[in-house]
Amino acid sequence: MPDTFTLIKNRTEPRLGQLERALATDGSARPAWVIAILASVLIFTTVVDVLGNLLVIISVFRNRKLRNSGNVFVVxxxxxxxxVAFYPYPLVLYALFHDGWALGNTQCMVSGFxxxxxxxxxIFNITGIAVNRYCYICHSFSYSRLYSYRNTLLFVALIWLLTVVAIVPNFFVGSLRYDPRVYSCTFAQNVSSSYTVAVVVVHFLVPIAVVTFCYLRIWVLVIQVRRKVKTEESPRLKPSDLRNFITMFVVFVLFAICWAPLNLIGLAVAIDPSRVAPHIPEWLFVVSYFMAYFNSCLNAIIYGLLNRNFRNEYKRIxxxxxxxxLFVTETSRAATDGRSMKSKQSPPPPLNNNESVRDRVNKESLK
Structure with a gap:
């Protein structure tokens, strides 16, 4: 396997653009305040990512109102x-405080994967959510049959299968490389122009187009219902359905905002790597990359702000x-106090000359 990666690297090395070669020899360290800001963003993202998304998963399993086919995609x-919160992010955080440290070949492949x-x-799950909401609101009569419990699980399994299939070509193209600008192993945008264009189109533009179509159709229906335009395919929207739609629409918009800069940079670099790549400011690439990082912690916050059921379940959890x-603390404190009280009890006074042990016992029992 190492020999295979070496061959891939040797084949792709001549295609590297000027920017990547310059970064490979650049040993300049960033100012301490820049490191502090990037580390703070990453720490906040990691903590909120773990706590928030665990709350989302637990909420769906605990609350009967949240256990529906649409929220299977949310989970x-x-x-x-x-x-990303359990492996790549901690590695990036470690690299931030150890300037010049880079991932090994195996670590790079695992982190990039x-x-x-x-x-x-x-993005594939967000697409699945949009299609689910579109079917639920615009084709409600066939929704129950299409999104049965079994079919929903199959759709989710298909999403993850397509995700893995979409990642595998990176190992053959050699596009997963350590980038010192963002301290992580990531997709190298200037390894292959045609492959970068394909990645941006398939992994970003096509899903965005599908999601946009679904939400535009939903908005049209919402406007029709608001204006009381009755058609055969226009079901009466419940307030809860409208709130759920708005919640998932905001999730999509924030994802597009956070990931659009990085994808647009990749598309620009892919069109003409030798001319475009050297003119992209490093700060712009770093900011766009950390914006993409930051998106992973936003969804749980949006659910809590816009969805009453999630918000109430968050509070209960x-x-x-x-x-x-508090119960464990008070119990342990009471046990500790009980042991200390027993240890502080004074021993009985010594027996008098004319007092026997039996007399002492009788006295204690009469008290």
Missing amino acids: SLAFADLV LMGLSVIGS VTSVWVTR
């Missing part, structure tokens, strides 16, 4: 966001954890 999306699993899995913690 899948939360899992995709969690993936998990990063791709999270990124591509997120946090309250139950807090009450359990």
Whole structure:
């Protein structure tokens, strides 16, 4: 396997653009305040990512109102966001404080695979959510048959299968490389122009187009219902359905905002790597990359702000954890106080000359 990666690297090395060759020899360290800002963003993202997405998953399993076919995709999306918090993000954080440290070949491949699993899995799950909402609102009569429990699980499994299939070509093209600008192993945009264009189109532009179509159709229906235009295919929207749609629409918009700069940079570099890549400011690439990082912690926050059921379940989970913690603390404190009271009890006074042990016992029992 190492020989295969070496051959791939040797084949792709001549195609590297000027920017990547310059970065390979660049040993300049960033100012301490820049490192502090990047580290703070990454720490905040990691903590909120783990806590928020765990809350989402637990909420769906605990709350009967949240256990529906649409939220199966929400749980899948939360899992995709969690993936990066347990391996790639900690490695990036370690590299931030150890300037010049780089991933080994195996670490780079594993980190790049998990990063791709999270990124591509997120956009594919967001697409699945949009299609689900479109079928639920615009084709409600056939929704129950199309999104049965079994079919929904099959759709989610298909999403993850397509995600893995989309990542595998990177290992043959040799596009997963350590980038010192963002301290992580990531997709190298200037390894192959045609492959970069294909990645941006298939992994970003096509899903965005599908999601946009679905949400535009939903908005048209919402406007029709608001204006009381009755048609055969126009069901009466419930307020909860409208809130759920708005929540998922905001999730999509934030994803597009966070990931658009990085994808547009990749598309520009792919068109003419030798001329465009050297003129892209390093700060712009770094900011766009950390914006993409930041997106993984936003979804759980959006659910809590815009969805009443998620918000109430968040409160119940946090309250139950807090009450359990107080109960354990008070129990341990009471046990400690009981042991200390026993240890502080004074020994009985010595026996008098004319007093026997039996007399002492009788006195104690009469008290």
